[in-house]
Amino acid sequence: MLPQDQVDVWKKRVAGHAHPMEFAIDLLRAIQAHHGWVPDAGVELAAEILGTTPLKVEELATFYDKIYRRPVGRRVIRLCDSICCWSRGGVELAVYLQDKLGIALGETSADGAFTLLPSCCLGACGDAPAMMIGLKTYGNLSPERIDQILSAEADEARP
Numbered sequence: 001m002l003p004q005d006q007v008d009v010w011k012k013r014v015a016g017h018a019h020p021m022e023f024a025i026d027l028l029r030a031i032q033a034h035h036g037w038v039p040d041a042g043v044e045l046a047a048e049i050l051g052t053t054p055l056k057v058e059e060l061a062t063f064y065d066k067i068y069r070r071p072v073g074r075r076v077i078r079l080c081d082s083i084c085c086w087s088r089g090g091v092e093l094a095v096y097l098q099d100k101l102g103i104a105l106g107e108t109s110a111d112g113a114f115t116l117l118p119s120c121c122l123g124a125c126g127d128a129p130a131m132m133i134g135l136k137t138y139g140n141l142s143p144e145r146i147d148q149i150l151s152a153e154a155d156e157a158r159p
Ligand code: FES
Pocket: 080, 081, 082, 083, 084, 085, 086, 120, 121, 122, 123, 124, 125, 128, 129, 130
């Protein structure tokens, strides 16, 4: 789940801290960054490092929608389906993306490059319609712009 040297660093960081659970999300993100997603073994490792139960970690892991408890593609596309984006062509773009990637919302492309997920507001309403890929937000989307973005992201996402 994590290389031993990283486990040791996390254990040192947590040791003696009055509120170890404050590290939980950062630790889960580290596991996800290393493994691609957070399997049960990742939850168990985080619980061991934090000195708590897997259930406590699981409660957090399943609350935050950017912690992935199932395998995802190398890039996760989060397409906003909230009101501003919806009213500015978001539904049509959702159809376009699904057709282009050959997958439905919630699925991963056959080459493992992209997972497509619906998302609540991304805070980019002024640039609606918008989507996030990884930590980048893309606004003013059109089919042409999506083509350019996916092409660049696919290059970066090559294994
Ligand atoms: S409604 Fe889509 S970014 Fe806010």
